[in-house]
Structure formats: C-alpha cells, structure tokens
Amino acid sequence: MDTTDLLLAIAHHLLVFSLAGIIGAEFVLVRGDLPAVTLKRLVGIDRHYGIIAALIVIVGVCRVFFGLKGWEFYVYNWVFWAKMVAFIIVGLLSVIPTMRFISWNRQASGDPSFSVPAAELASAKNYVRAEGFIFLLIPVFAAAMARGYGY
Ligand code: HEM
Structure with missing residues (x-):
C-alpha cells in the first residue's frame, strides 16, 4: 500500500478525464456560426486546457519518479515513450486552434458583425478532430505500459 502512489494515480485520472472533456467540448463548440459568446467560452475552455495539460x-x-514501480520501469519502455510522443503531438495540434480562438475572439470583440471565415473554422475543426483521435491512443499506450508491454 502506498498513499503517494494512490494520490498521484487519482490526480492523474481526474486530470486526464478533464482534458478529454475539454477536447470533447471544443469539438462540439467549433461548428456553425460562432457567436461572440461562444468564442469567449471557447477561449475560456482553451485556457483550462493549457492549465490541465501542464498539471x-x-x-x-x-x-514516474515517486510511483510504486520506480522510474526504471518506464524510461526503458518504448510504449511509455510512444505515450509521451502522442501527448506531445496532441499538444502541438492544439496550438493552431488556440491561436484561432484568441484571434476570432479579439476580432469579434472589436467588430460585432464579425463572422468566423468558413475555411478557418473547418481547419480549426480538423485540428481538434485530429487531437481527439491521437488522444485516444494515449490510454491504449498507458494500459499496455502499466502491464509491462514495451520492453
Ligand atoms: C507527461 C505526461 C504523462 C506522464 C509522464 C504519464 C505517466 C504515467 C505513469 C507513470 C503511469 C503509471 C502507470 C503504471 O501504473 O505503471 C500512468 C498511467 C496512466 N496514464 Fe499517464 N502520463 C502522462 C499523460 C497521460 C495522458 C495525457 C493520459 C490521457 C489519457 C494518460 C492516461 C493514463 C492512464 C489511463 C493510466 C492508467 C493505466 C493503467 O493503470 O492501466 N496519461 N501515466
């Protein structure tokens, strides 16, 4: 029994489910004609994305360092690194939508008649969709690595 490991596992699960929720929320919100209020909400949700990803x-x-198995269990395991790469790709894919949300929100604040260009909306949606798909790989890698696959 190890309370540190338990608390870290609980925090990890709560955070990754929150991130999944945020990606889902962005996927649902980025569609149709985005009114200013939705743009503001998207920027707010996206800010939480950054905070939760950092946590x-x-x-x-x-x-890795304070868990029950010890760091050696992970650093020599290629599935662990595949999980890290997938996480980094998800983070990189989120950069373009973040920049778009901020820019759209700024334009909508300065001009009430602003409407999001359809091509930009479609491209942001594609990025969020790609994030969602790559994100799905992460728990797959996590489950495999936790059970010793990847040596
Ligand atoms: C820098 C980022 C991350 C690091 C360093 C990390 C590290 C770890 C570690 C050390 C474990 C313990 C595995 C074990 O019990 O041996 C774990 C488990 C897990 N991680 Fe992550 N993780 C990261 C990001 C994520 C993300 C973004 C997700 C999103 C789905 C995720 C999902 C999981 C799941 C579901 C488990 C439990 C696996 C199981 O016990 O079956 N992790 N992670």
Missing part, C-alpha cells in the same frame, strides 16, 4: 505533465512525471 498532467507535473503529476505524470511525479508518477
């Missing part, structure tokens, strides 16, 4: 990194790294 996942902190808690995840703590699990």
Whole structure:
C-alpha cells in the first residue's frame, strides 16, 4: 500500500478525464456560426486546457519518479515513450486552434458583425478532430505500459 502512489494515480485520472472533456467540448463548440459568446467560452475552455495539460505533465512525471514501480520501469519502455510522443503531438495540434480562438475572439470583440471565415473554422475543426483521435491512443499506450508491454 502506498498513499503517494494512490494520490498521484487519482490526480492523474481526474486530470486526464478533464482534458478529454475539454477536447470533447471544443469539438462540439467549433461548428456553425460562432457567436461572440461562444468564442469567449471557447477561449475560456482553451485556457483550462493549457492549465490541465501542464498539471498532467507535473503529476505524470511525479508518477514516474515517486510511483510504486520506480522510474526504471518506464524510461526503458518504448510504449511509455510512444505515450509521451502522442501527448506531445496532441499538444502541438492544439496550438493552431488556440491561436484561432484568441484571434476570432479579439476580432469579434472589436467588430460585432464579425463572422468566423468558413475555411478557418473547418481547419480549426480538423485540428481538434485530429487531437481527439491521437488522444485516444494515449490510454491504449498507458494500459499496455502499466502491464509491462514495451520492453
Ligand atoms: C507527461 C505526461 C504523462 C506522464 C509522464 C504519464 C505517466 C504515467 C505513469 C507513470 C503511469 C503509471 C502507470 C503504471 O501504473 O505503471 C500512468 C498511467 C496512466 N496514464 Fe499517464 N502520463 C502522462 C499523460 C497521460 C495522458 C495525457 C493520459 C490521457 C489519457 C494518460 C492516461 C493514463 C492512464 C489511463 C493510466 C492508467 C493505466 C493503467 O493503470 O492501466 N496519461 N501515466
């Protein structure tokens, strides 16, 4: 029994489910004609994305070093690194939508008649969709690595 490992595992699960929720919320919101109120909401949700992703990194790294199995269990395991790469790709894919949301929100605040260009909307949606698909790989890798696959 190890309380640190348990608390880190609980925090990790709550955070990754929150991130999944945020990606889902963005996927649902980025469609149709985006009114100013939705743009503001998207920027707010997206800010939480950054905070939660940063917390996942902190808690995840703590699990590697302070978890029950010890860091050697993970650093020589290619499935662990595949999970890290997938997480980094999701983060990189989120950069373009973040920049778009901020820019659309700024334009909508300055011009009430602003409407999001259809091509930009479609491209942001594609990025969020791609994030969602790559994100699905992460728990697959996590489950495999936790059970010792990847050596
Ligand atoms: C820097 C980022 C991350 C690090 C360093 C990290 C690290 C870890 C570690 C050390 C474990 C413990 C595995 C074990 O019990 O041996 C774990 C489990 C897990 N991680 Fe992560 N993780 C990260 C991000 C994520 C993300 C973004 C997700 C999103 C789905 C995720 C999902 C999971 C799941 C579902 C488990 C439980 C696996 C199981 O016990 O079956 N992790 N992670």
